[in-house]
Amino acid sequence: MTGKILLVEDDARLAEMVSGYLGEAGYRTSVAPTGEDAIATHAGGLFDLVVLDLMLPDIDGLEVCKRIRARADTPILMLTARGDAMDRVVGLELGADDYL
Numbered sequence: 001m002t003g004k005i006l007l008v009e010d011d012a013r014l015a016e017m018v019s020g021y022l023g024e025a026g027y028r029t030s031v032a033p034t035g036e037d038a039i040a041t042h043a044g045g046l047f048d049l050v051v052l053d054l055m056l057p058d059i060d061g062l063e064v065c066k067r068i069r070a071r072a073d074t075p076i077l078m079l080t081a082r083g084d085a086m087d088r089v090v091g092l093e094l095g096a097d098d099y100l
Contacts, residue, residue, distance in 0.1 A: 002026045003048035008038040008064060009079075010057050018051070018079075035059035039067050047074050052096070054080040062094055069095030 005022055009015040010033045019029040030045065032038035035056045042050065050068060054061035065076055078099045 002028055004028045004030070004046065006030050006032060006038065006042055006045075006047045006050045006074075008032045008035070008050065008052045008056065008061065010034065010053065010055075033057075035061065035064040038064050042068050042072065042074070050074055050076045052076055052078050054078060065096050066094045 003026075005027050007015055007018055007022070007029050009018065009031065012033070015031045015033070019031060022029045030041055030047075032041045035058050038050070038052070038056075052061045052064060056064070061078060061080065065078070068074065068076065075097045076095065078096045080100075
């Protein structure tokens with residue numbers, strides 16, 4: 001049985017690339033391009049992991065993390081180009097399980 005991953009990424013090219021890699025590794029991936037889409041998609045399905053970008057066009061990934069964590073314990077991996085230590089601390093305090 002493969003895992004089901006919710007990938008939250010607004011860059012379509014990057015989302016396609018990451019989804020492809022995950023698919024090759026045997027994972028089923030759903031892509032949400034905005035924070036609101038991510039919250040709705042997560043609420044409508046059972047996911048084994050959320051891979052979450054911080055920089056989204058509507059609400060930021062930190063808010064998405066907070067909202068998902070308020071109602072579920074799905075592991076959340078923040079994947080972002082922002083490498084500021086404070087972003088990491090805030091993300092982990094809001095409930096992310098790890099930060100890349």
